Amino acid sequence: MSEATTHHDDHHDHPKGLWRWVVTTNHKDIGTLYLLFSLVMFLIGGAMALVIRAELFAPGLQLVNPDFFNQMTTMHALVMIFGAVMPAFVGLANWMVPLMIGAPDMALPRMNNWSFWILPFAFTILLSTLFMPTGAPASGWTLYPPLSLQGGNSFAFVIFAIHLMGISSIMGAINIVATILNMRAPGMTLLRMPLFIWTWLITAFLLIAVMPVLAGAVTMLLTDRFFGTSFFNAAGGGDPVLYQHIFWFFGHPEVYIMILPAFGIVSEIIPTFSRKRLFGYTSMVYATASIAFLSFIVWAHHMFTVGMPLGAMLFFMYATMVIAVPTGVKIFNWIATMWRGSMTFETPMLFALGFVVMFTIGGLSGVMLAIVPADFQYHDSYFVVAHFHYVLVTGSVFAIMAGVYYWLPKWTGHMYDERLGKIHFWWSTVWVNVLFFPQHYLGLAGMPRRIPDYAVQFTEFNMISSIGGFMFGFGQLLFCYIIWKCARGGEPASARVWEGSRGLEWTVPSPAPHHTFDTPPVVDDSVAVHKDELT
Amino acid sequence: MRHLANKGSTTPWLVAKLAVLAIAMFGFGYLLVPLYEKFCEITGIDGRTAGQATGVEYLTDQVDESRWVTVHFDATVNSGLPWQFEPVERMMQVRPGKLYETTYIAFNRADRPIVGQAVPSVAPGRASLFFNKTECFCFTEQLLGARESREMPVRFVVDPNLPERVELVTLSYILYQNEQATAVLAATD
Amino acid sequence: MKRTNELIVGLAVMAVIIVITWGLFAVGENMPRGVTPFSQDVYQLHNTVLGIVTVIGVLVFTAMFTSIYLHRKSRGHEAAKFTHSTKAEIVWTAIPILILVVMAVPATRVLIDMEQTGGAEMNIKVTGYQWLWKYDYIEDGVSFYSALERQSNAARQIGSGINPREVENYLLEVDRRLVVPVNTRIRFLLTADDVIHSWWVPELGWKRDAIPGMVNEAWTYIMEEGVYRGQCAELCGKDHGFMPIVVEAVSREAYDAWVAEQRGEMAAAAHDSARLWTREELMDHGANIYQAQCAACHQADGSGLEPAFPALAGNDITTGTLEDYLKLVLDGRDGTAMAGFRDRLRPQDIAAALTYTRNAWGNETGDTVQPSAVAEFDQG
Known part of the structure; x- marks a missing residue:
């Protein structure tokens, strides 16, 4: 490439040391920051989960009082959703979107820097509420009023933190849309884009559409709590159920914000290790778009028990069930991609396959939850907890790990330790099922979620689940070690890294130089992940 | 060689459009409040549509003599309000289309004046569309002096179009303290 | 390989x-x-x-x-080419x-x-409070609060030293069960006083939210006699996990007898609120009421949970003038978790709880509070 002939202002006087990371506008640096931040949050949120599982190991209260337990469940969710999963996807997008579409950087590098650096402040504020006299929020991550309005003054800090996270996500999303729409290399037509790019483009639109709705909802909570408005206060003519509608109008698309990029990652990895192009590329794109569209009209399935008219319940039930169709198409397409391929099973592929299996389990229990009469039993029980952890942990988090293993050689220039990677996969897979599968039974047997103590007949499954939780949790330290080890050294990685890989990111050397694609590449069918000429 | 530009949209223009979309969606969050109220009014989703009295005398020329509907009057006092509040009649058999009147009695047990406010609700929710009140005390502030009691009338008509399968309708009033108005009252004393 | x-x-x-x-x-x-x-x-x-x-x-x-x-x-295996x-x-x-x-x-x-609703033979109003349930039998005029039973409540405190396995129906027993007849169409009306709760008994097949400011409806028709247990299913604060529901389905005859008994008890309670009590009676009954109604927040030993729940041991209001203390307990305190107990408890319960708290854990006012004094204060 013609690196030497292009000049950028920031080319020559790189700030050194820590300051470099504060002022960086380089998409690769910012991607790294996002990913490291997300790993830290994953460990903090995981520690909170272990507090929860430790308390639930046996009946009776042993370790924490119920109020602190509620703070843990609330903070665990907020930290994992807004601190771990979402920033991890944004970090992957930062690193990979320019590399995959042949752009030199993100469209708005300075805004990119702000998007990231808001996050540490937001989470410092959020986590600091744990040390405030009135404690961290304890009303669940959904912050349902009137309960959330009973919180102390620290509630204002929580809402401010959520606003900051929202601003960060919206700026990040705008940046990604602008990059994908305006920065593609010549020949990189929309229908030649890798699926990861497609899923992120759609996710970014979802973010821009719903994060402001969340901001509005929590602002209403703020004014209800501190400024005497009555949006949700029944005494003043407000309606607590209204909050649930607004929240879930954000909340359901949010669920897909956390899974669509995972679909994208898996759709990159499975073809690579099957040595075969992705099956049904076009239908994958349409399926993603339909899932995104449907996500706006199913929100009330989170609130079947509030008492809705029959017609509304039927509508939301049918709409929710319909989502199974495009989701099924995706799963079938992945299997068809593997079909008659030439498969190998390196760690990224293992995580991707684990994703397909366990996300499917979560998806199938999702179909069960859509059935309204049965949901009257499942709702707010541990069955729901099991369901969304299958889609979020063995779904989103496994996909993120798959993506990290897949692209780590490209980032560091070294191969990670394959043996340790496989151990990490098997360890995680076994224990994560020990952790979450018994929770299905607990829910069916009548254990409600968000309780710090339980009747003795729930003991055995809770113990199993807690053991799984601790084993899975501590297993993730191995993940940290593998990353650290890979960053420090290891077998040098080639540019292409994987035998079956396709796409622009594999045309640059490993590690990817600080500046790539200063001169745009020309994209044709030989490098494109998807061949355009198909009809 | 330039990178492929999105035809007709430069980056600043695209960013501006996306930012406007984000701001509009923030507004949409607030718009959901009146939309929801309207939606409730049309569908009776939360059983609260029978909120305000219509103030219009309901035409009573089409009394449905073929069936009885039981109306159950319910009263709840929020624990933050030291009042007693009860319907005079618990149950009433009514003919759809006919105008009826009943009374609730409220009593302030405290030794200071307090402002209360009643929030109405109808169960089942779908019946609220067919429950027309021509006079009620819903949502209006009720000032009761120390140890004062008051009779509060409700006049209503059950719409003859009430679905056949609804035989029993509960009209519920939940009484809350209006803390702001009570505080103002205490301050002006 | x-x-x-x-x-x-x-x-x-x-x-x-x-x-x-x-x-x-x-x-x-x-x-x-x-x-x-x-x-x-x-x-x-x-x-x-x-x-x-x-x-x-x-x-x-x-x-x-x-x-x-x-x-x-x-x-x-060689990779195929189809896409x-x-x-x-x-x-x-x-x-x-x-x-x-x-x-x-x-x-x-x-x-x-x-x-398909209709044919209600009986209406029961369920009101959720933090953290207990209130049941009103509309037709039969019976009304009571139902909270976590004492033994469970004692065992569930941190460091209680009581093994939950030795408590019968740990966390799934209440002080007063919801007794209903079998083979009867029962219509439930659900609402809440403070925050959203959810009434769930798995054996009845549904849960329904109890939401402040509105009344929800749900139906049941129990076909077998028995005791059916459930819990609040919507996070409602600190003691969300400690507000169970116990439904006891009995024959029609047994139910009628139960109602008669309840009415008798209510009459006896009316008598009790008028008669004079000994100090010992008040302290005994007060300890029970305190454990059931107050200990969740103020703790069994009156030490409270600062900052939200003040200690009662050595508390200025608790040991101050009876009038101020009584007023606080009856009306609650705005903007805090302290609810008014005027409607939740009978005069004799309040009198006993006051006597107890004014004389326990080193609080030594030495006075007794008679139920009639509470009733009188209430009437002005």
Whole structure:
């Protein structure tokens, strides 16, 4: 490439040391920051989960009082959703979107820097509420009023933190849309884009559409709590159920914000290790778009028990069930991609396959939850907890790990330790099922979620689940070690890294130089992940 | 060689459009409040549509003599309000289309004046569309002096179009303290 | 090669584990069948849907693992070139739609059945409070609060030293059960005083939110006598996990006898609120009331949980003038978790609790509070 002939202002006087990371506008640096931040949050949120599982190991209260337990469940969710999963996807997008579409950087590098650096402040504020006299929020991550309005003054800090996270996500999303729409290399037509790019483009639109709705909802909570408005206060003519509608109008698309990029990652990895192009590329794109569209009209399935008219319940039930169709198409397409391929099973592929299996389990229990009469039993029980952890942990988090293993050689220039990677996969897979599968039974047997103590007949499954939780949790330290080890050294990685890989990111050397694609590449069918000429 | 530009949209223009979309969606969050109220009014989703009295005398020329509907009057006092509040009649058999009147009695047990406010609700929710009140005390502030009691009338008509399968309708009033108005009252004393 | 073999074994083991656990899921710990027509419909529906999704899961995973087994590079399998097949894509869009229709039909039928209301023989109003339930029998005029039973409440405190396994029905027993007759159409009206609660007894087949500011409706028809236990299902604050529901379904005759007994008790209670009590009676009864009503926040030893729940031991108001203290307990304090107990407790309960707190844990006012004084204060 013609690196030497292009000049950028920031080319020559790189700030050194820590300051470099504060002022960086380089998409690769910012991607790294996002990913490291997300790993830290994953460990903090995981520690909170272990507090929860430790308390639930046996009946009776042993370790924490119920109020602190509620703070843990609330903070665990907020930290994992807004601190771990979402920033991890944004970090992957930062690193990979320019590399995959042949752009030199993100469209708005300075805004990119702000998007990231808001996050540490937001989470410092959020986590600091744990040390405030009135404690961290304890009303669940959904912050349902009137309960959330009973919180102390620290509630204002929580809402401010959520606003900051929202601003960060919206700026990040705008940046990604602008990059994908305006920065593609010549020949990189929309229908030649890798699926990861497609899923992120759609996710970014979802973010821009719903994060402001969340901001509005929590602002209403703020004014209800501190400024005497009555949006949700029944005494003043407000309606607590209204909050649930607004929240879930954000909340359901949010669920897909956390899974669509995972679909994208898996759709990159499975073809690579099957040595075969992705099956049904076009239908994958349409399926993603339909899932995104449907996500706006199913929100009330989170609130079947509030008492809705029959017609509304039927509508939301049918709409929710319909989502199974495009989701099924995706799963079938992945299997068809593997079909008659030439498969190998390196760690990224293992995580991707684990994703397909366990996300499917979560998806199938999702179909069960859509059935309204049965949901009257499942709702707010541990069955729901099991369901969304299958889609979020063995779904989103496994996909993120798959993506990290897949692209780590490209980032560091070294191969990670394959043996340790496989151990990490098997360890995680076994224990994560020990952790979450018994929770299905607990829910069916009548254990409600968000309780710090339980009747003795729930003991055995809770113990199993807690053991799984601790084993899975501590297993993730191995993940940290593998990353650290890979960053420090290891077998040098080639540019292409994987035998079956396709796409622009594999045309640059490993590690990817600080500046790539200063001169745009020309994209044709030989490098494109998807061949355009198909009809 | 330039990178492929999105035809007709430069980056600043695209960013501006996306930012406007984000701001509009923030507004949409607030718009959901009146939309929801309207939606409730049309569908009776939360059983609260029978909120305000219509103030219009309901035409009573089409009394449905073929069936009885039981109306159950319910009263709840929020624990933050030291009042007693009860319907005079618990149950009433009514003919759809006919105008009826009943009374609730409220009593302030405290030794200071307090402002209360009643929030109405109808169960089942779908019946609220067919429950027309021509006079009620819903949502209006009720000032009761120390140890004062008051009779509060409700006049209503059950719409003859009430679905056949609804035989029993509960009209519920939940009484809350209006803390702001009570505080103002205490301050002006 | 060796490693790949291990891998295959691993995947196969995983598949087996999944299939077995799914199997267990279907026959092992399952949703209760319940004792109402609706709960049994739901149970049927649940089993049908679970069966269908299990079969789908098994088919999908079989296809996937077949491919993983056959189409491996280590077996020398060459990758094919195909990237789409319109026929296959139409098939796997259409078949799921058909399956969904198969599931939606019974689901819709059960839901519509549930909405077939009418013929209420009895109305019970359920009001959720932090953290207990209030039941009003509309027709029979019986009304009471139902809170976590004392033994469970004592055992569930941190460091109580009581083994929960030795407490009968730990966390699933209440001081006063909701007694209802069997074979009776019962209509529940649900609302809440403070925050959203959710009333859930799995054996009845549904849960329904109790929401402040509105009244929800739900129906049941219990076919078998028995005791059915449940819990609050919507996070409602600190003691969300400690507000159980116990429904005792009895014969019509037993129910009528129970109602008569309740009425007798209410008359006796009216008598009790008028008569004079000894100090010992007040302290005994006060300790009970305190443990049931106050200890959740102010703690069993009156030490409180700062900052939200002040200590009562050595508390200025508790040991101050009776009038101020009584006023606080009756009316509650705005903007805090302290609710007014005027309607929750009878005069003799309040008098006893006041006597107890004014004389326990080193509070030594030495006075007794008579129920009649509470009633009198209340009437002005």
